Amino acid sequence: MDAPADAQLILRGIHEAGITHVASLPDINLVDLIDLLEQDDGLVHVELNREEEGVGIATGVYLGGGMPALLIQNAGLLNACNALTTTALAFEIPMLLLVWYAGHIGDNAFMRLGEVTEPVLAALGIRAFIPADAEAARVLLPKAATLSRMSARPVAILLTKSVIRRFAA
């Protein structure tokens, strides 16, 4: 069976953004996209065990001439805050953070995570964008990659159930 259209649109956006390496940890809503990444010969997919590693891998990829993205939950974003601060921000490393936005409106769990996600990103000085749907995410991805490169720091795209979801509403 073909992957759902939302996962395919986001994968298209990842390619249009010039992303060469994606490091990921799953959320149930990201499983279709992660399957597509694993099958894709046009980029390198790195399966993580903890998100902070991903910031390091993304840093090495960028220094070596690639353009990296992380695909993680907002819980993992919190796990990665020290690496984001003392590596990505301190060394001025571009990378895209594609973050599943648990606890956002429309979700029914992890409300404390939802409450702190945007304030934490703001405190880190990492700009965050919330696309309305998967097509908007596709269009946003190349622009976010340019913003990340030109500002020499991570840029976040927060993924809600309006953008990608495992099960129909």
Place this chain on the structure above:
Amino acid sequence: MKRIDCLTAAARFISNQLVVTNNGGATVEWASVGPAESHLQVKTLGLCSSIGLGLALAVPSRTVVVFDGDGSLLMNLSTLPTIARQQPPNFVHVVFDNGVYEASGGTPTQTADGRAGADLAGLARAAGIASVQVATTAEAFTEQLRSALASPGPHFIHARVEPGRAKVPPMAVDEVENKYRLIRHIERSQGISILTRPRPASQR
């Protein structure tokens, strides 16, 4: 054995490799004996092996050598199965295990006798890394590193060293200058362009 003796020996034959060093004594010691252009310091405890893995994946034609520490690896043990899953042939992970958090006051780590006595080489093997060596003398270390550089990896070398940092100068460059220095080195040596700038709108 001392870490500085291992690094001094390694500097005699490390030239074309990219080198990433743990935020601790390995950074300033390597900076004092090894080539500068290919060297990246690290500021996040635990992250040097992850940064080295990313470099190895992005530049498959160059070998990446990581000089890690015991406290650092213990903080990011999840790096080991991640490396094992990727199997980068151009990746050499050296861990200098002195049994203490040297840069933060000398408190023992869990590799120390009288603490947990955690076996880093055993952890690497158990994580799925096939090439694992243990060195307790500078001569053995030198031979293991030479051999690792000459054969496909990933390789893991567990080097047991005594605590103590050599009296060497501080890093000459900050994080951002270090980033640009390394990128320019990779651009020149690989013949690629990494730091591209857009043409101004008025000149399109």
